[in-house]
Amino acid sequence: MAIAIQQLHPVFVGEVSGVDLTKPLTPAEVAAIDAGMDRYGVLVFHDQPVDDAQQITFSVNFGVQETTVGGHIRKPGDHRLGPGIADISNLDRENRLLARDDRRRLFNLGNRLWHSDSSYRATPAKYSLLSARAIPGRDGDTQFADMRAAYDTLDAGLKAEIGELVCEHSLMYSRGSLGMTDYSPEEQAMFRPVRQRLVRTHPVTGRKSLYLSSHAGAILGMPMPEARMLLRELNEHATGPRFVHAHRWRLHDLVIWDNRQTMHRAMRFDDVREVRDMRRTTIAGDAQTVAQEAA
Numbered sequence: 001m002a003i004a005i006q007q008l009h010p011v012f013v014g015e016v017s018g019v020d021l022t023k024p025l026t027p028a029e030v031a032a033i034d035a036g037m038d039r040y041g042v043l044v045f046h047d048q049p050v051d052d053a054q055q056i057t058f059s060v061n062f063g064v065q066e067t068t069v070g071g072h073i074r075k076p077g078d079h080r081l082g083p084g085i086a087d088i089s090n091l092d093r094e095n096r097l098l099a100r101d102d103r104r105r106l107f108n109l110g111n112r113l114w115h116s117d118s119s120y121r122a123t124p125a126k127y128s129l130l131s132a133r134a135i136p137g138r139d140g141d142t143q144f145a146d147m148r149a150a151y152d153t154l155d156a157g158l159k160a161e162i163g164e165l166v167c168e169h170s171l172m173y174s175r176g177s178l179g180m181t182d183y184s185p186e187e188q189a190m191f192r193p194v195r196q197r198l199v200r201t202h203p204v205t206g207r208k209s210l211y212l213s214s215h216a217g218a219i220l221g222m223p224m225p226e227a228r229m230l231l232r233e234l235n236e237h238a239t240g241p242r243f244v245h246a247h248r249w250r251l252h253d254l255v256i257w258d259n260r261q262t263m264h265r266a267m268r269f270d271d272v273r274e275v276r277d278m279r280r281t282t283i284a285g286d287a288q289t290v291a292q293e294a295a
Ligand code: OGA
Pocket: 088, 111, 117, 128, 130, 140, 141, 142, 143, 264, 265, 266, 267, 278, 280
């Protein structure tokens, strides 16, 4: 059966059929999915009951896995899952729900801010692949926003103004905006800001997109309130309803998104009572955005 992709939203997101992700893919299948990612930015696969090893095998068709070092506050020995799989659940290593005041839970609430994965790393992520292993009875969608369409619809004056701007991104900015400011010296060193272009160009399609994220908290050479205000206005524009798709999870869905051209956020659910076990693999980007050619 051949791969087919049906567009789910007026500007992006495709639903893929005709492929079994628990089995090794053919080069033609990988090429079809890669081309679909370049075009749609987000791809949804239903009924894919992959285990962790199968998810990793599928993921590395698209590049090298990002090392998970540094993007969390879990300590060694506190991990529920093996290497190469990021734990996007509300569970501790004994599979118990995290308590309301658990610091790990509070840190994870940051996923409910619009963001692009690993924008706080010098070389940020290419793809993220999220697999639904257990879902709550209601709520807990993931929303996606198309940053290409958001860029395209800016007026020419604003495009010219922001074209060469460089932002600082850090987990301290995103978590700080939620009032989480108590970090150990090791965490502070780990969350040191990195620089990212505000407008980036997709390496394959050449399309420009806004590179926004809750981790962005400053713009080089711009007074702080002006920078924060500009970022806020751009975020409001970019996450308007015409650019946003809500994914309602079914068990064993797998969703891939391109962090270079989309943002996403988790939506609320009753996380102190219901289990939501999502597992993420992340494909590393291959270049720093600040090294990218001037637009
Ligand atoms: C992630 C993420 C959102 C969600 O895995 O990077 O932001 O809905 N997940 O769990």
